[in-house]
Amino acid sequence: MGSNGGQDLQVLIERFEQGHATAAARLITILENGGEPAESVMDRIFPKARGAYRIGFTGPPGAGKSSLVLHISQLLRRRDVQIGVIAVDPTSPFSGGALLGDRIRMQRLTGDPGVFVRSLASRGSLGGISNCTDEVADLLDAFGKEMILIETVGVGQSELEIAETTHTVVVILVPESGDGIQAMKAGLMEIGDVFVMNKADHPDSELAAKEIEDTLRLKNVPDGAWIPPVVLTSALEGRGIKELAESIEKHHRYLEEEDRLVEKRRRILRSRVRSAFMDRMERKIWDDPSVREILSERIGDVYEGRLSPYRLVQELEKRVKIE
Amino acid sequence: MGSNGGQDLQVLIERFEQGHATAAARLITILENGGEPAESVMDRIFPKARGAYRIGFTGPPGAGKSSLVLHISQLLRRRDVQIGVIAVDPTSPFSGGALLGDRIRMQRLTGDPGVFVRSLASRGSLGGISNCTDEVADLLDAFGKEMILIETVGVGQSELEIAETTHTVVVILVPESGDGIQAMKAGLMEIGDVFVMNKADHPDSELAAKEIEDTLRLKNVPDGAWIPPVVLTSALEGRGIKELAESIEKHHRYLEEEDRLVEKRRRILRSRVRSAFMDRMERKIWDDPSVREILSERIGDVYEGRLSPYRLVQELEKRVKIE
DSSP states (O other), X not given: OOTTHHHHHHHHHHHHHTTOHHHHHHHHHHHHHOHHHHHHHHHHHGGGOOOOEEEEEEESTTSOHHHHHHHHHHHHHHTTOOEEEEEEOTTSTTTSOOOHHHHHHHHHHXXXXXXXXXXXXXXXXXXXXXXXXXXXXXXXXXXXXXXXXEEEEOSTTHHHHHHTTOSEEEEEEOSOOSHHHHHXXXXXXXXXXXXXXXXXXXXTHHHHHHHHHHHHHHSOOOTTOOOOOEEEOBTTTTBTHHHHHHHHHHHHHHHHGGGHXXXXXXXXXXXXXXXXXXXXXXXXXHHOHHHHHHHHHHHHHHHTTSSOHHHHHHHXXXXXXXX | OOTTHHHHHHHHHHHHHTTOHHHHHHHHHHHHHOHHHHHHHXXXXXXXXXXXXXXXXXXXXXXXXXXXXXXXXXXXXXXXXXXXXXXXXXXXXXXXXXXXXXXXXXHHHHTOTTEEEEEOOOSXXXXXXXXXXXXXXXXXXXXXXXXXXXXXXOOTTHHHHHHTTOSEEEEEEOSOOSHHHHHHHHHHTTTXXXXXXXXXXXXXXXXXXXXXXHHHHHSOOOTTOOOOOEEEOBTXXXXXXXXXXXXXXXXXXXXXXXXXXXXXXXXXXXXXXXXXXXXXXXXXXXXXXXXXXXXXXXXXHHHTTSSOHHHHHHHHHTTEEEO
16 A cells, blocks of 8 residues: 555545445455455444444355345335445356346446445355455445345355354245255254245245245244244246345344344354454464474474374463463 | 273273274264363374375265265275275265165175274364364274275365365266356365266266366466366266276375375374364463453443454454463
C-alpha cells in the first residue's frame, strides 16, 4: 500500500462509509489478503456492523444452491431488504459459469445497488469456507446490508464451519441416490435449520423429503427445540421459494425468542476469537528462533526413529510459557 | 487401565512384539483414544517401525476404492508381502456393508495372518482422515507389515491430508459426470501419483481417462518429474489390477531414486510434529487460567462491537512467551 498506506485506507474507509460499492470491493480485497492491513480494516469496520442476519446455504455440488440463493435474493429485494451475497463455492455460478436462467437472474441482481455480490476463493480446492468469510460478512453488515446470504459447498469439514458462521443454515439436497450423496447427507443432517429438497419435479422428490423428515424425527430433541422443516422447491421453475423464505423467517423468529440469537452471536464471536488466536499462535511459535533451533537439532532423532514425534513435541512445549 | 496400567501396557507390548494380532488391535484402540497412554505406546512402537511403504487410495464415494484395495491386497499377498489395511472411510465396506464379491474377498483376506485390517472412525462425519492414521500406520509398520494401504474418501480437505501421510497416492475416479464429481476431481488432480479410471466397462471410461491424461499433461512439470499414469481398471471384474500394481511400484522406484523417498518421509514427519505440537498448544493455551480471565473480561467488548476480535487476540497473545 506504500508509505501512505494509512492515508489511503482512511480515504477508502470514508468512501465506504459514503456507500461506494467500489470502496467496499477494495476493502474486501484487503481482508482477503490478510495481515496487518486487514486487521486495521477490521478495527474500523467492526464497530459499524449492525447485526445483519446471516443465512448459510450448503449442500452437495450440483444441488442447485446458487439458483436458490438467486431466487431468495430476488424475493428479498422485492421486499426492499438490503442484501449481501457471499459465494465460497468453486462450482458456483457466482464464481464462474452458470445456467442461462441463473445468468439472467445474476445480471439483474448485480445491476441493483441494493445487492452486493462477492465470490471468495475457498481455502482448499473444494472444501473449507474462506478464511475471511466472517470478516467479509462483517464488512457487508457495516455497509448497511441487512441480510447476508452465504453459499458454500457442503462437503467435508466446511459443513461444520458454515454452522459456526451463520444464524440459519439451509441444507439443500436433491432426490439423488449414490453413496457420495448419501455420505454427504449424513454430515449435513446435523447442521441444517431448514432442509430443502430441490428438483421437486423429480419423481422421487416427495419420498426423499419424507425420508429426511423421518430422520429428523428420530432425533431426540428437547421440548420447545426447533424442528427443521423440509421444503420442496424447484429452483429451475422457481417453485417453493416463498415457502423457503417463510421457513427461514420462522427460524429467525425462533432464534429471537428467549435470547437465542444473542447467545448464538456470542458463540460465533467466541469461536472466531479462538481460531484467530490459534492461527496467530501457530505463526508466532513456528517462527520462533528457539523453537526452530530445538527442532533442527532434534528432528534428526525422529527421522532415525530414536525419538517419537510426541517426545519432541513435549520438548518444544517446555519453551512456551503463559503468564 | 487401572493402577497397574504401565504393567498392562508392558505385557501388551510384549505380546505385540511376539506377533499377536489381538495385542496389535488393543494397542490401536489405545492410540485411537489418545492422551498419555497413546504417547507411551508410540514411545515404544515408533523406534520399531522399519519404514513400511504407505499407499493412499482416495476418490469420491462410490468410485470403487475398497474393491481395488481388496484386489491389490490379494495381489500383494500372492507375492507374500506382509500388508496392513487402514480404512478411514465411513462408506467403506471395511467399515460396514459391502458388495457380495468384496465380502468374500474380505473374508479370505481377514483369515490370512499376513494381513491386518483395521477401520478407523473419520474425524468428521465424512471428511478428514482419522487423527491417528499416522500412528496406526507406524504400529502396523512396527508389527512387521511391509506395505500399508490406506483408504480414505476424497472430499474436502482430507485429500490433502492423505498426501501428507502416504508415499504414493492413488486417486480412483469413475467415468461419471455431474458437478459434484467434477468438483471433487479438481481437488484430487493435485495430489494423485497414480490415477485410476475404474469401471472400465463403462462406455465413457476411455474418454474419461483420456481427459485426465490431457489435464495432467497441461501442467507445467520440470524435467525428470513424475508424470502420473492413468490406469483403466474394472474392480468388479478384476481387470487392470496388475497394471495398477505396476504403476504403484514404478512410482515407488521413482521415489527411491535421488533420495526422494527419504525427503518425503522427513517432510511427513516434520508435518506430524508440527500438527501434534499445535494441537497440544491449543489445549495448553486455551485451558490457561490467565488466558481465560482476559477472555472473560474482554469478550463482552467484542460482543458490544467496542473491540474487534483481532485486538482481543493481540491482548491474549501478549500473555504467551517463548523462551
